[in-house]
Amino acid sequence: MGSVQEPVVAQTALPPHGQLTRSLPSTQSLASALSPGASTPGSWVANPWVRGTPDTSPPSSRSGSPDPKSKAPIEGTIPSSETGAVEAPRVAKDVKSICFVGAGFVGGPTAAVIAYHNPQIVVNVVDLNEQRVAHWNSAHLPIHEDGLLKVVRTARDGTLETTVSLPGLASPVKLGARQPNLVFSTKVVEAIVEADIVFICVNTPTKTHGLGAGSMADVSAVESATRTVAKNARAGTIIVEKSTVPCGTARMIQDILRYHRPETSFEVLSNPEFLAEGTAVENLMQPDRILIGSAQTLPGLRAAAALKGVYAAWVPEARIVTVNTFSSELAKLVANTMLAQRISSINAVSAICEEIGLGADVDDVSLAIGKDTRIGRKFLQAGVGFGGSCFEKDILNLAYLARELHLHVVADYWLGVLKINEYQRQRFARNVVRELNGTLRGKKIAVLGFAFKDGTNDTRNSIAVHIIKSLAEEMPREIAIFDPGCASDEIMEEIKKIGLSQSQLERIKICTGWRDSVQDASAICVLTQWEQFRGIQVGRPVKAVGKAVKTVDDAMIRSIQDESLSEMGILTLEDLASQDISTASDNPLGRLKPLSPCPEVCSHCASGSGSMPDGEDMVDWVEVASMMQEPRWVFDGRNVVNLLELEGLGFKVRGIGKGTMLTKY
Numbered sequence: 199m200g201s202v203q204e205p206v207v208a209q210t211a212l213p214p215h216g217q218l219t220r221s222l223p224s225t226q227s228l229a230s231a232l233s234p235g236a237s238t239p240g241s242w243v244a245n246p247w248v249r250g251t252p253d254t255s256p257p258s259s260r261s262g263s264p265d266p267k268s269k270a271p272i273e274g275t276i277p278s279s280e281t282g283a284v285e286a287p288r289v290a291k292d293v294k295s296i297c298f299v300g301a302g303f304v305g306g307p308t309a310a311v312i313a314y315h316n317p318q319i320v321v322n323v324v325d326l327n328e329q330r331v332a333h334w335n336s337a338h339l340p341i342h343e344d345g346l347l348k349v350v351r352t353a354r355d356g357t358l359e360t361t362v363s364l365p366g367l368a369s370p371v372k373l374g375a376r377q378p379n380l381v382f383s384t385k386v387v388e389a390i391v392e393a394d395i396v397f398i399c400v401n402t403p404t405k406t407h408g409l410g411a412g413s414m415a416d417v418s419a420v421e422s423a424t425r426t427v428a429k430n431a432r433a434g435t436i437i438v439e440k441s442t443v444p445c446g447t448a449r450m451i452q453d454i455l456r457y458h459r460p461e462t463s464f465e466v467l468s469n470p471e472f473l474a475e476g477t478a479v480e481n482l483m484q485p486d487r488i489l490i491g492s493a494q495t496l497p498g499l500r501a502a503a504a505l506k507g508v509y510a511a512w513v514p515e516a517r518i519v520t521v522n523t524f525s526s527e528l529a530k531l532v533a534n535t536m537l538a539q540r541i542s543s544i545n546a547v548s549a550i551c552e553e554i555g556l557g558a559d560v561d562d563v564s565l566a567i568g569k570d571t572r573i574g575r576k577f578l579q580a581g582v583g584f585g586g587s588c589f590e591k592d593i594l595n596l597a598y599l600a601r602e603l604h605l606h607v608v609a610d611y612w613l614g615v616l617k618i619n620e621y622q623r624q625r626f627a628r629n630v631v632r633e634l635n636g637t638l639r640g641k642k643i644a645v646l647g648f649a650f651k652d653g654t655n656d657t658r659n660s661i662a663v664h665i666i667k668s669l670a671e672e673m674p675r676e677i678a679i680f681d682p683g684c685a686s687d688e689i690m691e692e693i694k695k696i697g698l699s700q701s702q703l704e705r706i707k708i709c710t711g712w713r714d715s716v717q718d719a720s721a722i723c724v725l726t727q728w729e730q731f732r733g734i735q736v737g738r739p740v741k742a743v744g745k746a747v748k749t750v751d752d753a754m755i756r757s758i759q760d761e762s763l764s765e766m767g768i769l770t771l772e773d774l775a776s777q778d779i780s781t782a783s784d785n786p787l788g789r790l791k792p793l794s795p796c797p798e799v800c801s802h803c804a805s806g807s808g809s810m811p812d813g814e815d816m817v818d819w820v821e822v823a824s825m826m827q828e829p830r831w832v833f834d835g836r837n838v839v840n841l842l843e844l845e846g847l848g849f850k851v852r853g854i855g856k857g858t859m860l861t862k863y
């Protein structure tokens with residue numbers, strides 16, 4: 199590329215205050231951009247987030263040699279020579295191949311659901327991590343999410359031809375075999391070359407060193423993935439930013455693309471992901487919304503339409519929101535910050551409840567305010583604080599942006615959400631030590647729950663790790679940790695990151711069952727809201743099991759007998775078939791192909807680790823009472839146990855925000 203420098207990117211180069219000017223197209227200019235033959239490549243006058251002046255000249259007039267990899271225009275693109283305009287991306291129907299770069303918690307499930315609903319599109323999921331890819335290709339997926347294995351097996355392995363007979367159906371329904379269309383591999387370049395759409399789905403943690411350490415997002419993986427895309431993607435390929443990124447990253451991606459491919463124009467879309475771990479498949483199957491941000495230009499809007507077409511295979515159009523790129527990037531950060539803010543708000547109330555005594559109960563307050571439809575009941579569960587790989591990082595990201603814009607009051611406002619979160623977990627750890635007479639020496643503490651929330655095996659930035667660090671500083675005899683979803687080695691790996699001394703580390707034991715962990719313990723800390731920890735309790739209303747029985751109606755029969763039955767239709771069929779069989783099955787129609795056997799050395803098969811709890815090994819609090827040391831403390835950081843009942847069994851219990859005692863710290 200001669201002497202041209204690759205652009206310096208993203209947050210490191212925010213402009214001086216007051217220079218954040220951009221021009222969104224006026225209605226008139228947008229209308230003209232949409233008119234046939236429009237040639238404006240973009241309406242942003244300057245990239246406010248990138249050092250230097252971006253090249254807004256048409257690709258053909260920029261410096262640099264012609265792109266040797268650029269191929270003849272493919273079907274659906276508008277050749278620039280014919281129109282004088284930048285090449286417009288293909289429209290939805292032309293999307294034949296999608297590539298996900300990054301097979302992590304987001305990339306894997308998102309790619310699987312897209313492939314599941316679009317059997318005509320080949321979805322390649324690529325990652326540099328060979329072990330992760332090997333897991334995606336096995337019976338033991340690297341992440342545990344309800345329903346994920348079935349979705350992956352359907353798309354990755356294809357299905358068998360099958361005939362379904364159901365009561366209410368006049369004639370059996372024949373389902374053809376489905377061809378595999380989901381491929382996990384390490385062949386990053388090959389998958390990018392083939393792709394019509396590339397999703398960048400790599401990690402964006404908070405920087406740990408250098409400029410902005412502890413607050414700024416590290417976009418180096420996005421940069422690196424973009425470089426590989428820039429060098430290999432075909433002209434017309436749409437680049438989608440799926441990772442959660444600082445505002446302005448789409449521009450950074452665009453600049454890297456321009457640097458490596460000055461002759462080729464690519465559209466970059468923002469399409470943030472809103473799935474929550476533990477409910478990933480449900481969230482992807484029935485999203486509240488799909489957000490697509492694009493340049494407000496003809497090619498930008500066309501690219502957005504192409505992506506919309508992919509989602510429209512199963513998401514109602516009204517739920518697909520299209521905005522400009524910046525709004526989309528910002529909306530993702532704001533969504534997480536506001537969800538976290540609700541948790542910190544209710545946790546702040548929990549501190550008041552505990553201090554005021556008088557029986558004030560944060561769960562009652564939460565119930566009462568949540569009935570107000572303007573407030574709503576979600577994300578008002580008080581607890582020991584929020585963990586996970588997203589909330590903290592995204593709040594820091596938003597606050598960093600505000601700080602760079604000299605909006606210090608705004609930055610402090612959002613950082614207050616994190617302050618309360620830290621305060622809450624410190625309060626919890628302090629309470630444990632105080633109630634145990636100010637010393638943990640010679641005592642065993644059981645920790646029930648390590649995952650940052652239930653339903654997942656993700657141990658990243660778990661609240662438990664912070665609590666364990668505080669407890670370990672008191673040099674207890676032992677800290678015995680049990681989590682029904684996390685693998686022991688992953689728990690230990692996280693613990694090793696928190697800087698404990700050798701002597702502290704030696705006191706930590708990871709248990710594979712709750713009995714081992716509570717045996718002889720002086721106190722139990724419940725830190726994850728696993729259903730299993732509620733335990734066998736008298737007087738708790740039994741949750742209704744199973745779904746309401748569906749009956750086959752005419753509309754259903756018509757949709758089922760439609761020859762071009764979509765996966766949505768097949769899901770209905772599966773729902774109906776599931777009602778007919780006594781045991782829950784991932785394969786009610788007998789459609790799934792048998793799984794290939796694992797190699798003999800499969801560590802998962804050997805240890806059974808990391809599988810989600812099946813609900814059979816409920817904690818039996820009566821048994822626990824007989825196993826613990828007096829006075830049998832239970833510190834319930836998630837308000838999952840029945841406080842009164844446990845007190846009846848002889849436990850001393852402290853929940854979060856339960857003002858039953860007047861305590862002073």
Ligand SMILES: NC(=O)c1ccc[n+]([C@@H]2O[C@H](COP(=O)([O-])OP(=O)(O)OC[C@H]3O[C@@H](n4cnc5c(N)ncnc54)[C@H](O)[C@@H]3O)[C@@H](O)[C@H]2O)c1
Binds near residue numbers: 302325327419
């Ligand atoms: N975890 C969530 O629930 C969640 C939800 C919404 C959004 N997000 C966002 O999505 C992004 C990804 O998160 P995640 O949890 O999936 O991360 P992850 O760490 O689980 O996965 C990222 C993957 O990208 C791979 N990778 C990194 N650089 C690569 C490269 N150049 N080429 C190929 N592969 C590469 C890594 O090996 C890793 O497997 C982040 O920005 C995150 O903030 C996460």
Ligand SMILES: O=c1ccn([C@@H]2O[C@H](COP(=O)(O)OP(=O)(O)O[C@H]3O[C@H](CO)[C@@H](O)[C@H](O)[C@H]3O)[C@@H](O)[C@H]2O)c(=O)[nH]1
Binds near residue numbers: 472475
């Ligand atoms: O009322 C509540 C709800 C949650 N939590 C805690 O908050 C954390 C995060 O939970 P949750 O938001 O359910 O899981 P995440 O997987 O972190 O999902 C969040 O972060 C993702 C990554 O950006 C987003 O995509 C999701 O929309 C957003 O909910 C966990 O520790 C929970 O225990 C509470 O303490 N109280």
